[in-house]
Amino acid sequence: DQQVKQNSPSLSVQEGRxxxxxxxxxxxxxxxxxxxKKYPAEGPTxxxxxxxxxxxxxxxxxxxxxNKSAKHLSLHIVPSQPGDxxxxxxxxxxxxxxxxxxxxxxxxQVKP
Amino acid sequence: xxxxxxxxxxxxxxxxxxxxxxxxxxxxxxxxYWYRQLPEEGLKFMVYLQKENIIDESGMPKERFSAEFPKExxxxxxxxxxxxxxxxxxxxxxxxxxGGAIYEQYFGPGTRLTVT
Numbered sequence: 497d498q499q500v501k502q503n504s505p506s507l508s509v510q511e512g513r514x515x516x517x518x519x520x521x522x523x524x525x526x527x528x529x530x531x532x533k534k535y536p537a538e539g540p541t542x543x544x545x546x547x548x549x550x551x552x553x554x555x556x557x558x559x560x561x562x563n564k565s566a567k568h569l570s571l572h573i574v575p576s577q578p579g580d581x582x583x584x585x586x587x588x589x590x591x592x593x594x595x596x597x598x599x600x601x602x603x604x605q606v607k608p
Numbered sequence: 609x610x611x612x613x614x615x616x617x618x619x620x621x622x623x624x625x626x627x628x629x630x631x632x633x634x635x636x637x638x639x640x641y642w643y644r645q646l647p648e649e650g651l652k653f654m655v656y657l658q659k660e661n662i663i664d665e666s667g668m669p670k671e672r673f674s675a676e677f678p679k680e681x682x683x684x685x686x687x688x689x690x691x692x693x694x695x696x697x698x699x700x701x702x703x704x705x706x707g708g709a710i711y712e713q714y715f716g717p718g719t720r721l722t723v724t
Contacts, residue, residue: 530712530713532715537717537718537720538717538718539612539614539699539715539716539717539718540651540699540715541715542712542713542714542715545712585650585651587651593656593664594639594641594656594663594664594703595641595653595656595664595666595667596641596643596651596653596701596713597653598643598650598651598652599650600649600650601650
């Protein structure tokens with residue numbers, strides 16, 4: 497039972513353009529969502545989060561959008577840079593638990 | 609401010625041996641989480657601990673796996689009688705979570721366990 501899904505295994509964009517990574521969830525108890533970036537042989541690095549009481553959160557080049565009715569969130573990276581090339585994981589949590597439920601990840605490649 | 613520390617970074621064990629993975633949380637964090645990443649998969653929650661307490665172990669295999677977070681010292685994930693299917697990357701995360709609030713979890717670099 498995959499409660500958090502990232503349906504695109506990979507994404508390739510040109511440097512300077514926008515990268516849009518998508519994530520869907522099924523559990524309506526989730527009320528906090530996070531994006532992590534991961535390089536090979538390293539641990540995930542926290543990027544940005546959003547609470548279910550908001551529909552948008554912005555931090556520099558990174559913006560996360562949440563559509564609760566569609567149970568969908570997306571991460572926008574503008575402008576994309578070659579250093580953004582990594583695996584991006586979407587994660588969700590319910591406030592009465594501590595655990596994060598992760599999607600399968602999307603590999604982003606930003607071409608110079 | 610040191611991040612989450614994990615050791616060893618790489619661990620090789622023969623089938624039937626024991627594996628001990630250690631995690632020191634970030635300073636000021638009292639909540640520790642263990643996740644496992646199998647090849648070509650996302651991270652899967654295993655266990656959530658506070659000092660001297662297991663809060664949620666719903667992701668732990670029923671046998672051979674145990675975890676602790678003692679009053680003093682690092683959190684330990686212990687795998688007894690390892691099998692080849694235990695080969696994976698094991699990540700520890702910590703957060704300052706208190707009460708019912710949710711905080712971001714910060715991850716260590718992981719321990720890559722290889723069972724031969």
